[in-house]
Amino acid sequence: MSDPEVPDLDPAFVAHPTVVVDGVSVWFGPKVAVTELSCSFGPGVTGLLGPNGAGKTTLMRAVCGLLPTNQGAVRVLGRDPRQDRSVQQDISLVPEDDAVPGALTARQLVRYTASLHSVRDRYLPEDCLATVGLLDVADRRVAGFSKGMRQRAKIAASLVTEPKVMVLDEPLNGADPVQRAALIELFQALGAEGRTVIISSHVLNEVQRLAARQLVVIRGRLAAAGGHRAIRDALADRPRSVLVRTSEPRRLAGDLLGSDAVQGVAVDGDSLIISSSHAGELAALLPVAARRAGARLREVRPLDDSLESVFRELLR
Amino acid sequence: MSEIPSPPTGPPPSRREPDAPRALALPFVAVVAYTLRACLPAKRWFGVLLPCAGALLFGWLTQVNTLPAAESFADVAEHGLFRLILPLTCLVIGDAVLGADVRSGTFPLTWLSPVPFAVIVAGRWLGGWLVALVTIVPAMALAPLFAGVPGATGPMAVATAAGAAAYIALFLLVGVLVRRSAVWSLAIVLLGEWLLGTPLTGIAQLSPLWEAQQVFAGLWSDGDLLLRSGMASGGGSILRLVLISGFCLGLATWLLGRMRPIGGDD
Numbered sequence: 001m002s003d004p005e006v007p008d009l010d011p012a013f014v015a016h017p018t019v020v021v022d023g024v025s026v027w028f029g030p031k032v033a034v035t036e037l038s039c040s041f042g043p044g045v046t047g048l049l050g051p052n053g054a055g056k057t058t059l060m061r062a063v064c065g066l067l068p069t070n071q072g073a074v075r076v077l078g079r080d081p082r083q084d085r086s087v088q089q090d091i092s093l094v095p096e097d098d099a100v101p102g103a104l105t106a107r108q109l110v111r112y113t114a115s116l117h118s119v120r121d122r123y124l125p126e127d128c129l130a131t132v133g134l135l136d137v138a139d140r141r142v143a144g145f146s147k148g149m150r151q152r153a154k155i156a157a158s159l160v161t162e163p164k165v166m167v168l169d170e171p172l173n174g175a176d177p178v179q180r181a182a183l184i185e186l187f188q189a190l191g192a193e194g195r196t197v198i199i200s201s202h203v204l205n206e207v208q209r210l211a212a213r214q215l216v217v218i219r220g221r222l223a224a225a226g227g228h229r230a231i232r233d234a235l236a237d238r239p240r241s242v243l244v245r246t247s248e249p250r251r252l253a254g255d256l257l258g259s260d261a262v263q264g265v266a267v268d269g270d271s272l273i274i275s276s277s278h279a280g281e282l283a284a285l286l287p288v289a290a291r292r293a294g295a296r297l298r299e300v301r302p303l304d305d306s307l308e309s310v311f312r313e314l315l316r
Numbered sequence: 317m318s319e320i321p322s323p324p325t326g327p328p329p330s331r332r333e334p335d336a337p338r339a340l341a342l343p344f345v346a347v348v349a350y351t352l353r354a355c356l357p358a359k360r361w362f363g364v365l366l367p368c369a370g371a372l373l374f375g376w377l378t379q380v381n382t383l384p385a386a387e388s389f390a391d392v393a394e395h396g397l398f399r400l401i402l403p404l405t406c407l408v409i410g411d412a413v414l415g416a417d418v419r420s421g422t423f424p425l426t427w428l429s430p431v432p433f434a435v436i437v438a439g440r441w442l443g444g445w446l447v448a449l450v451t452i453v454p455a456m457a458l459a460p461l462f463a464g465v466p467g468a469t470g471p472m473a474v475a476t477a478a479g480a481a482a483y484i485a486l487f488l489l490v491g492v493l494v495r496r497s498a499v500w501s502l503a504i505v506l507l508g509e510w511l512l513g514t515p516l517t518g519i520a521q522l523s524p525l526w527e528a529q530q531v532f533a534g535l536w537s538d539g540d541l542l543l544r545s546g547m548a549s550g551g552g553s554i555l556r557l558v559l560i561s562g563f564c565l566g567l568a569t570w571l572l573g574r575m576r577p578i579g580g581d582d
Contacts (some may be wrong), residue, residue: 066424066578082573089430099421101354108353109425111337115346116429122337157425 011226012215014042018165018196019063024072025220026058033058035220036072041165041198045191047211048200049231055220056200057096060167063198064093076165089117092158096169096200098150102143106134106153109142113157128156131186133179147174155183165196172206184210204231240279241303244272244286248295255289273303343431344439350426351443355412363408364447368455371401375459389463390541393472397456398479398529403505405452406480406524407498410487413444414568415497423577433572437565441488448480471535474554479528482557485564486524492571517546524560527553 009015017040026034034055050056061067062074065081065088074081081087101109110125119125129135132152137145142153151174158166168187172180187210191197201207207214208228216224216231224231246252249272253265256274261281266273276282279302290297341349356364374396381388417423426436456476460468490504491497505525513520520526526547533539534550543549548556 061578064428066428067576085430085432088428091428093424093428095421095424097421101350101417101422101425103354103357104350111340112346112350113425113429115341116343116426116431118343118430119340122339125340126337 011213011230012039012222014040014213017042018077019198020073020075021059021063022073022075024059024062024069024074026055026062026067027070033220034062034217037217037220037222038072039215039222039225041196043191043194043196044213045187045197045199045211047207047214048198048217049202049204049207049214050200050217050223051202054202054217056202056217057169058220059217060093060169060198060200063165064091064167066093089161090163091165091167092161092163094151094154094158094166094168094171096173098147100142100145100150100154102141105139105141106145106149106156107138109153110138110156110160114160117161119160119162124162125156125160128159131159132156133182148176148179149174151175152179152183155186163195166190166198168197168199170200170202172201172203180206240276242274242276242279242282243299243301243303244274244297245270245299246272246290246295246297248293251293252290252295255293256285259285259289261285270298343429344435347426347431347436347439348443348446351413351440352446354422355414355417355440355443356409356447360408360412360416364405364451367401367405367408368451371397371452371455371459372462374401375462378463378465385464386468386538387541389460389465389468390538392463393459393468393532394529394542397459397472398475398525398532399510401456402452402476402479402528403483403509403525406448406483407487407501407505409444409447409452409480410484411491411498411501413440413484413491414488415491415494415501418491418575418577419495419497421578427572427577434569437488437569437572441485441561441565444484444488445481448484449477452480453477465538468532468536468538471532471539474535475528475532478531478554478557479524482524482527482560482564485561485568489564489568489571492568492575517544520544521547521556522560524557527557527560531557 019041021037021039024034024037025032037059048056048059058067062069063076063081068082076087076091079087081091104112106129107125110128114125126135129138132155134149134152134156137149142150145153151171155168155171172183175183187197187199199207199210212227214226214228214231215222244252247270249267249270253267253272256262256265261276261278262274263277264275274282286297286300374392378385378388378392381391383391414423453473453476457469457473460466460472486504487497487501490501494500508519509523509525513523513526526544529542530544530547530549530553533542534553539549547553
């Protein structure tokens with residue numbers, strides 16, 4: 001989402017922001033959830049990426065005004081969401097948690113939200129239910145819905161307010177692949193309409209499909225920001241360990257040690273544990289080195305490739 | 317449920333069918349309707365109707381007593397209806413209208429709207445009071461009939477309605493103040509109203525329980541059996557209950573803008 005007119009802008013910020021987070025810290029007693037986090041969001045889809053417990057939900061709640069900030073300030077369309085109730089006309093939150101008023105039907109839930117926002121178009125709730133594919137079950141109680149259906153009911157309740165800023169906390173949780181694809185298409189369409197769509201997820205590939213711009217939050221801090229490439233580059237250069245099972249471990253180890261991509265090699269029986277800070281280069285080098293050493297590769301497996309480990313490395 | 321249509325770029329074909337959806341309610345009406353539908357599920361209704369049955373049972377039990385009917389009913393009204401049935405029923409309703417909603421995590425749905433906090437508070441309170449008007453008020457009003465004291469029916473209905481209004485406002489305020497609102501509400505009744513309100517008139521004057529009883533005592537022809545010295549009765553007590561309600565609702569409105577309507581976990 002970089003603006004060509006402002007080439008040197010910090011990737012954490014956008015040129016024409018609708019939501020500004022300025023040095024925000026939020027803590028709950030001794031637990032600090034968000035620490036001096038500054039960023040901004042503008043029209044289009046922005047992905048908020050981070051492992052569970054990173055502070056994404058807290059940040060989203062602070063943006064919507066559900067939580068006061070202990071330090072710093074949040075501005076939505078130039079207004080403080082904690083002080084100015086009129087902001088709520090323009091912002092909506094789809095929370096991650098399962099809490100929905102189970103006694104209501106999906107239609108009642110969406111109509112209730114529409115009434116609170118003084119929506120006059122009586123057809124709009126029906127349209128929104130149709131948009132998320134819940135029109136056929138609109139008279140069923142939300143309590144009997146699956147997690148994915150609840151999420152979609154909440155998304156319909158959010159859509160009916162026609163928000164300028166839409167904050168969605170893990171909205172794809174519980175959705176099957178077909179629903180997931182359709183929801184991604186919906187969010188992208190909303191972003192293309194000029195709405196500010198902020199979507200959190202802890203699934204890297206999911207966010208990359210959703211949003212051209214991503215912010216990575218780890219331990220309450222902004223760890224990286226930018227487009228797919230910037231995040232990917234940040235991930236590619238992190239140190240990682242790779243397990244290689246081969247027929248000629250010692251010869252392959254000797255060949256690899258001369259490479260800049262390899263920081264160290266440990267031999268353990270028929271296995272090598274290779275430390276590298278350039279995973280991309282290592283991936284290209286490994287088959288070439290194996291051919292040179294006359295070694296057969298039986299298994300190649302990253303040892304620390306969980307998303308959490310990726311995020312941890314980003315924070316270093 | 318496997319397919320989601322395309323984004324809402326235009327109205328679906330069914331948009332102008334003859335069976336058009338009803339017009340959307342005004343925000344205040346929507347809050348009241350939500351309170352009746354969502355805050356009071358079946359379990360809560362059971363919790364409300366059980367003490368209502370207890371009120372009728374108390375009225376019927378009066379006839380077992382060998383004392384004159386009015387004297388016997390005054391005794392039951394003081395110790396059973398006003399001290400037990402009224403506060404407990406109102407606690408179930410008052411906790412439901414806000415405290416339970418906050419605890420369950422569904423309150424942000426209402427909080428995150430442009431509706432003024434005063435409208436939310438008033439709507440929630442009215443919803444709760446309407447429930448009281450169709451449950452505990454008729455039950456309490458019928459209790460004198462079961463006791464053979466028909467003259468007490470009207471005063472009992474008025475006293476219960478006024479007392480319930482103040483109680484629900486008080487418990488709604490507790491729901492804004494603390495997460496474990498049911499426990500704190502019960503503590504207010506047991507410690508504040510029973511333990512301190514019984515010997516201390518100053519406390520009793522702030523108590524929906526005692527004021528409701530004074531309303532009844534002031535309006536009932538045999539009410540001198542229940543009158544408490546140093547306190548207003550009848551219309552004076554109704555005025556106090558209105559003031560208590562107004563204070564609680566006003567404070568709840570003010571606090572609503574300062575609360576964290578969600579838990580602290582990420």
